[in-house]
Amino acid sequence: MLLNKTIKPSKILEETINYVKNGLNDIIYDITIERAVIGIFFSGVILNTGHAGISATPIKEIPEAVCCPSSARSMPNAGHLTERSVDRYLKDATSNIPMKKAMGIAVLSALSSYCREIGLTEDYDMKVGVDALDCVDLKDDTYPVLIGAIGPFLKVLKSRKKPFSVVELDTKTLKPDELPFYVPPDKTGEIVPKADVLVITGTTLINGTLEGILEIARPDTKVVVVGPTASILPHAFFKRGVDILGGDIITHPQKMLDTLAEGGSGYHLYGHSAERVLVTPKSPGFNP
Known part of the structure; x- marks a missing residue:
């Protein structure tokens, strides 16, 4: 598992x-x-x-x-x-x-x-105000796999009316119309190699499962890691095959902490005290 x-x-x-x-x-x-x-x-x-x-x-x-x-x-x-x-x-x-x-x-x-x-950004590009999930190219024959119930992307995948899979530890986070696409965690090793696009929640950094997931992804799979937890420097991600990193940049620190102290979620932060950022390797002609 x-x-x-x-x-x-x-x-x-x-x-x-x-x-x-x-x-x-x-x-x-x-x-x-x-x-x-x-x-x-x-x-x-x-x-x-x-x-x-x-x-x-x-x-x-x-x-x-x-x-x-x-x-x-x-x-x-x-x-x-x-x-x-x-x-x-x-x-x-x-x-x-x-x-x-x-x-x-x-x-x-x-x-x-x-x-x-202070300038330690020489080998990657960062675009502020860009949602990494908007940069995921989903062709008709693309098979996406989602690690974690990332609500906005689940909505996109359901609207396509095409097959996809979502691996999630807690099925209570899934809506009734999402359960048919659910894959239990013990099947992660079987479903990840099938992915053409692999979108992974940054919270896998906390439970330490991210590297294991990246190791079994196909070399040609488009890999995206997203979420506030993925807001750290990207070098070690790119080294392991991540193509797109979608984190946050805090624009109003005190306001951000005030919001978190009041039980706020990401929806309460964006446009007020934080912005989404798109981070990609710096290479000629790179197309996210």
């Missing part, structure tokens, strides 16, 4: 962390967490540099979230999040504790934004 609830190490995260540390060098030791929020759907941070980052809140990955004593073990630093060093958060990004890992990814996302500002 490739898609499951077991938290696994992520080479993509490890390599991105190393890239950020090397890029920022000693500057990273002067960076601190100014504010941190854990929301219902997403969690985010603001650095003392003014840069912000975001990640999905992995509520479903925390079976202990049913009583106070066990929930405390899932996020042991609550109340002291701004007192922790950036380096500690980056270590957490490779942790096997889902909530700590998510907060580590949010910090990595904020640091990635800082890296872009």
Whole structure:
């Protein structure tokens, strides 16, 4: 089973962390967490540099979230999040504790934004205000596979009235007319190699299943990774065959965290405190 609830190490995260540390060098030791929020759907941070980052809140990955004593073990630093060093958060990004890992990814996302500002973007292109899902070319004979119930893309796939598959851990997130296309997680290894287009939720970074999925995709498959959790630097994604990365850029950090603290989702962020971004490898004639 490739898609499951077991938290696994992520080479993509490890390599991105190393890239950020090397890029920022000693500057990273002067960076601190100014504010941190854990929301219902997403969690985010603001650095003392003014840069912000975001990640999905992995509520479903925390079976202990049913009583106070066990929930405390899932996020042991609550109340002291701004007192922790950036380096500690980056270590957490490779942790096997889902909530700590998510907060580590949010910090990595904020640091990635800082890296872009200082020019570490020489080998990829980024277009702000472009939804990566709008750049997915679906011909009549294209067989798409969706990893995660990504609502907007499910709507597009259903409107085509063509076959597709969606692999999802929680069937309750699927509407009745989407259930006929459902593939259980233990069939991931069978369905992914059939995909002409493979769209993967960025939350696979949190449970560490992304690399395993990418490994079994065909070389000619168009691979797209999307979602706020995928808002980190793209190099390690492209190295593993991802063609398009669709994340977010935070335009109004404090407003973004205020929205998350009030239970906001992505729909409450876009056009107000965040914008979607399309990230692709920089190469002549590249066509997303």
